[in-house]
Amino acid sequence: MLARIKEFLGMETKPKEEASQQEVEKVAEEEKAKPRIGYIHLSGCTGDAMSLTENYDILAPLLTEMVDIVYGQTLADVWWGDENNPYAIDDMPEMDLALIEGSVCLQDEHSMKELQKAREKAGLVAAFGSCAATGCFTRYSRGGQQAQPNHESFVPIADVVKVDLAIPGCPPSPEIIAKSVVALINGDMDYLQPMMDLAGYTEACGCDLQLKVVNQALCIGCGTCAMACQTRALDMNSGRPELNEDRCVKCGICYIQCPRSSWPADRIEQDLGL
Amino acid sequence: MSEKIVISPTSRQEGHAELVMEVDDEGIVTKGRYFSITPVRGLERIVTGKAPETAPVITQRICGVCPIPHTLASVEAMDDSLDIEIPKAGRQLRELLLAAHDINSHCIHHFLIAQDVVPADLMVTAINSVSEIRKNVQYVVDMVGGEGIHPSDVRIGGMAKNLSEVARKRLYARLKALKPKLDAHVELITGLVADKGFPKGLGVTSAPAVASHPTYGDGTNFDVDRFTEILPESWYDDPEIGKRACSTIPLYDGLNVEVGPRARAEVYRGFNERGVVAQHVARAIEMKIALSKIIDILAELDTSAPVLADFDVRGTNKLGIGAIEGPRGMDVHMAQVADGKTQFYSALVPTTWNIPTMGIATEGFHHEFGPHVIRAYDPCLSCATHVIVVDDEDRSVIKNEMVRI
């Protein structure tokens, strides 16, 4: 199964004839150890989970055969209660990976505790989607609304707990989600390195292109940033990105996709089969 | 666990909700209260004071399960406030987008009720059917909306771009080929719901059905004067709930109402059934209506026609209303623009309309049916719903669990 999924994702170049037997054995062995995954939904829109489900051709095996969903208000019948709630329930289980969607509201005790508990219980904590990773548009939240005027401060989860990796995107593409989960199952930390690096990228904005690329004499006018922007906040003007602040949600994707922000050369060559 | 594809919550309040039911000796619900307890990100506050263009970008992020209705309601409210007449092809693209999304979203709903109604031996068939349909309709959303989940190309004044002729033909062929598959899917789901044998009268309420249009939405059919919004503290008779609830209660003519596929069918298609089964049936039928609409629009669309109107963004502070018939019901956004800035913004999302009604709809039947009722209306909140059953007499907690999906 893993092999089929990897092939589907183009994550592996055709294995050499001699190596294939070994490969099969390795895969068979790996399949036994299903990682336990938890999905935790803080202040997000569920777009990230929706994107995950758009891996139409491989979703069912991914969810049923390759991982164990052990926690999640939506993925399992378990929910960790808090003292505030008079009806607290089951304790949170141990997880290998907690996928956390949404930023965290500092004024919402339940969210804060759930996040901290998840950190305690999970081997790896992943900021799933830009709200969790960079705050995304919730960076603009400022309270003063019904029915909870006090809910004012929404921050990336890394502000509150240690985050091991980030999968940004608003939402992240179905492909990157599948590739990341498969890499995790596979223990392919090499592939995940950029995600680990991104765990520290919590202050994102379209203006990063100007500050960190154009201002640093690095921009070459390739247009990748404008291609990647999911809100079409970017145009190209005289070969440089032009930001329309009115459309920017601070997801960070433009800068992340820019070939001049980071360059995972070895991985790309490997993926290309070069 | 989890052969199901799992989608969590939605709507202005996103996320978590609680269903608190008081029951009598037989376990029959005497009082149902349903409310959201998710942090409020304050999207209406975020967009106020900013350029009108910001509103659709931000408000589509209210919900990743139904972002299309929010985007459309937002631009329609802005179009109205700015007195823009959008080009015909722009309107066709918007309708196309909504119809495709409607099918996608109803499919997701079917995923979520699968465990309730689909027997084990048919599970794979049902799930594959859902995936196949979603893949095709999301293809439409990607091309027309620009992005499949948060559409970037729906704009005030129309759409950012028209489709190419290549894309139109491709979509037409693909969606036409989808018809037999969709028909079979609808038959499968309605058949399974019928087989399930839900008790007669389950989920029936007397809440008036409200809808603005048979398929798309029409802001002129939403009368602001008949609308009021009250705070949870004054709606729920339990002060503890009133305090924790995170959504306001919208009322029409002073009453809580029902919105959604069944409400649309009642208002526009003379469909008189009510309750859980009727919800499922109306939803399934709507998928067929949406698909033939998609095919018709794709046949007619002039891909060389303009799709975006010129307009003056300054505005006159007119109250603009955008009402869109989303998969789970009427989604109303209201906006006022003056001096090139959004002065006022309000979004009345489908789930919010249904929230007070859903609690009441659980009354009169055994509490075990409670989650079924919620899911018949709205899978979004239900999948994150914490069900609490309290004894009528001594208010002790009888049952306390998360709703299964």
Added chain:
Amino acid sequence: MVLGKYKQITLARSTDKQIQNISQDGGIATGLLAFALDEKIIDGAVVAGPSDEMWKPEPTVALTADEIMAAAGTKYTLCPNNWMIKEAVRQYGLEKVGVVTIPCQTMGLRKMQSYPFGTRFMADKIALIVGICCTENFSFESLKTFIEAKAGVNFDLVEKMDIGKGKFWVYTQDGTINFPIKETHGYEQNGCKVCLDLVSELSDISTGSIGAPDDWSAVEVRTDAGDTVFSKAVDAGLIETKPIDEGKFGLEMLTRLARQKKEKAMKEIDRRKELGLPVPYKASSEKEDPLANI
């Protein structure tokens, strides 16, 4: 490794007279894309098409061979082709996109394919990347300076421009003007100074003029996708090939220039690192074979 990994390196040119007339060098970019379109290997291509302004290219989705041909010829200024790929797969509805890219654009696309964070359903739609060589690129105002101030011609009269044999060439109806390439120094865009790639090392197939006689191109066939199109086009007689000259004006020159570009860029990278300025390449001088860096 200085030229990246490839299956085959050869000289080639399009046999189509019309393409020969309008193309920059061997017409490989135009010829291959038009062929791939014909063969349904791609269903459209993103190219540097004409805009309202002469010699100012605009990323364009070409759906016909004519539209591909309208983009032939090198425009020595920025044309953010990658930007247009989004529209090509969305509103244009293309499922197999061909694209012409200079090395840095190739890098943006390959990074996107390996790490498609925000680019939903795009990575698998890129069917063919025809990479063209690039030493440096210029802003439009710089190009204007070359043409109008240095060569002293009106933009509208220019029929072709070219860089080669140490000179910048400007062709008009009335004749040819040139000036030493040295005079363009200082005008190249700053980002190019840390660019390590001359030959689009990550493309499916790359093509350039260095190492080839006039009207021919030096082509490196790199991936399976590139190999398939190229050999099909050769078999169909649309592209002719001849072995590349190993000597001073052939492979040797190409290798030398590629090496020079890398060495120069690495120096600049080291300089910037010393200043504490950001440079995206972690490897550079730390790599075992620094010349394998892209």
